[in-house]
Amino acid sequence: MSNTKVLPLIAPESDAVAPCCPPLTERPFTAEEAETAARMFKALGDPVRLRLFSAVASHEGGEACVCDISDVGVSQPTVSHHLKKLKEAGLLTSERRGTWVYYRVEPSVLAAMGRLLTVAPAAT
Amino acid sequence: MSNTKVLPLIAPESDAVAPCCPPLTERPFTAEEAETAARMFKALGDPVRLRLFSAVASHEGGEACVCDISDVGVSQPTVSHHLKKLKEAGLLTSERRGTWVYYRVEPSVLAAMGRLLTVAPAAT
DNA sequence: TGTCTATGTTGACGTTTGTCGAATCAGGTG
């Protein structure tokens, strides 16, 4: 199962995305909100991680085997290390299927981050 | 007063935003693209910087004096240090007016980052 | 069983980062 869903895209109008924080432009972040959101931005703040994330996110079906994306110029343990970081940040999930481990993006988190960078719709 | 300019919003349909990179989900980033984009994400990857940025972005008129936003729990030199980082990342600009220094957000960069997190429209 | 391949973990390393206090710069005001 689950081959039917080609990428559980998020409904742009849905506010069911991770209720982490309001848009950055809406009001000053609290310390707590900043902590949460910064964790996600930080995870994408490294070139290697960004390439890995982009490789997974753009891969067919929204998921990719490590072997498909590990050609980013660093050693294999380093790739594993970065994928772990992305997982800890909630941006990726992983699943072992036989010999290979597949990573897929967490679409709701992507949407939540996008919302952070949204400019508030004309504040009155 | 000054309600006339609500925030120099970006036209969501305009592709005139910083032509850094395509959406993360469109195709695997090249090393160069990742380097550029990671620099921006990294700038927002610190809680203190995120609070400072949010404070500026949400401030009336889209700009704020350092004195208005420097209450984030760290020393004043540290605030200055982080604001500098945000400036170097192209997220903020600063201008001295008399005694005070005002920071304002670079809306096009915000838009560019938002576009990165956009989900590609049904990749065939 | 043993072996081979694909990933993850450990330990160590040099580098970068976040933080502060002290010193310095920039503009007002008396």
Next chain:
DNA sequence: CACCTGATTCGACAAACGTCAACATAGACA
């Protein structure tokens, strides 16, 4: 001019980070 306040720069230090080689683990297959 001297003095005060707001903001940046400097110098130092501990903590976090990115990286690798070596080792460990998980599953496939003979």
